[in-house]
Amino acid sequence: MAKTLKEAAITTPNARAKLAHGAHWKSIDPEVHLGYRKGKRGGVWLVRWRVGIGYKQSSIGTADDAIKTGTLDYHAAVKQARATVETARQEAIAAAAGPVLTVAHAVESYIAARDARDSKRAGREKRSDGGRRLSRYVLGQPARGKQEEIGAAPLAAIPLHALKESDLLTWRADLSDGMKASSRQRLINDLKAALNSAYAANRDRLDPTFPGIVKHGLRALETMDDEDPIARENQILPDSDIARLLRAAREVDQEQDRGGDLFRLVLVLAATGARFSQVARLRVGDCQIAASRLLIPVSRKGRGGKSGSITVPVGRDIMDALVPVVTGRKPDEFLLERWRWEQRKGSIAWYKGYRGPWQSSSEIGRPWQAIRDAAGMADVIPYALRHSSIVRGIKANLPIRLVAALHDTSVKMIEDHYSAHVTDGLEDMARAAIVPMMPTQGNVITLRGAYHAE
Known part of the structure; x- marks a missing residue:
């Protein structure tokens, strides 16, 4: 039969001063006791909690018997005692369910899933961009070639059940100051997705507050660096500059013997404002010449x-430019393809091996450099074609909802990142609705500084 706890008066320094040396206990929760051990030079706080048929005990801090700064009064000791017990019980539950899950485990599982998804889409083994970022800034990576070893971030070793918002904020603060805001946000989004995925797969092992910790610890950046905005003004091109780029793309295509593949890709990107990943998945049947x-x-x-x-x-x-790649082909074949070069066995010579779809936006990197050199536009990026297409629709006074639908994005995104152009478009529409108000007949006289018809 369990013994009845004899509670001691430990709530104030004066009450504790009257106690004999030794440990004294007071119940603060069912099966949780706050203790005070009095010594010759003051006392310390303890906590004990039932585990099975016995108790576990831990020291939680110094009592405020003489010094108030850096010590715990009774109420602070109660709060710390409950937090200590809660953490210990969470660790026990996590250990009983199997190996302790850490941030590193969550990131590794997420990277495996991302790599598998991207490999399936590309039809070959491929390492995802998110995997590269998380490996570098969370898991660490071994030395490779001239690249030095990168150690794992301290965050990687933290158990998921013990993860705190401050852990995530510390990791964010430790990121390089030289990292662009957009790159930093992509990395943060990758880690957030990894942690949320781990929670979804292990809800029975993690506290329900876990998603809130992730949400607030990895909340979106409030501002973007001036050097890296979503749509820089110099990347919104007039029609004349788009034409220059297309002429340059045709020239580079001919110089590099690409058979029109490069030119057609850039042409479709400019004409639709779609993302590279969308254009690369176009099929022959998606090109409706008659319509x-x-x-x-x-x-x-x-x-x-x-x-x-x-x-x-x-x-x-x-449509006329796309006729050559539509004629005589099956509807389910990829519309835009390129030659894949292969090296002859036992030789350094390369030859055109087979044709296949564009797979990654990185494939346009080198030819795009040649295109902008030929066009004399050193800073322009491929995404400028999408920015320009969106702004072209806005300035044509198309409804914002239609512009968003045509570019597979949201009205909010357009209003947030192209607000100046939206305002200009609305002003033009409002100005077109202006009608003359002043009478045009009769003598005009001046009255109180204004003009009135007599």
């Missing part, structure tokens, strides 16, 4: 598997 439109596959951004396409009308000149 003069392209059925752009929806983006894979966001959660869940999305399917379907977006109808984007284009000019007859675009």
Whole structure:
């Protein structure tokens, strides 16, 4: 039969001063006792809690018997005691469910899933961009070639059940100051996705407050660096500059003997404003010559598997340029392809091996450098074609909802990142609605500084 606890008066320094040397206890929760051990030079706080048929005990701090700074009064000791017991019980539950899950385990599982998904889409083994970022800034990576070893971040070793918002904020603060805001945000989003995925797979082992810790510890950056905004003004090109880029793309295509593949890719990007990943998935059947439109596959951004396409009308000149890659081909074949070069066995010579779809935006890196050199536009990036297409629709006074739908994005995104152009477009529409108000007949006289018809 369990003994009845004899509670001691330990709530104030004066009450504790009257106690004999030794340990004294007071119940603060069912099966949890706060203790005070009095010594010759003051006392310390203890906590004990039932585990099975016995108790576990831990020291939690110094009592405020003489010094108030850096010590715990009774109420602070109660709070610390409950936190200590809660942490210990969480660790016991986590250990009983199997190996302790850490941030590193969550990140490794997420990277494996991302790599598998990207490899399936590309039809070959591929390492995901998110995997590269998380390996470098969370897991660490061994030395490779001239690249030095990078150690794991302290965050990687923290158990998920013990993760605190401060741990995530500390990791964010330790990131390089030289990292661009957009790169930093992508990394933060990758880690957030990894932790949320781990919670979804282990909800029975983690506290329900875990998603809130992740949400607030990895909240989006409030501002973006001036050097790296979403849509820089110099990347929104007038039609004349788009034409220069297209002429340069045709020249580079011919110089590099690409058979029109590079030019057609850049042409479709400019005509539709779609992302590279969407254009690369176009099929022959998505090019409807008679109707003069392209059925752009929806983006894979966001959660869940999305399917379907977006109808984007284009000019007859675009259709005429695509006729050579449509004629005589099956509807399910990729519309835009390129030659894959192979090396002859036992030789340093390369030859055109087979044709296949564009797979990664990195494939346009070197030819794009040649395109902008030929166009004399040293700073322009491929994404400028999308920015320019969106702004072109806004300035044509198309409804913002239609512009968003054509570019597979949200009205909010356009309002947030192209607000100046939205305002200009609305002003033009409002100005077109202005009608003359002043009478045009009769003599005009001046009255109180204004003009009035008599």
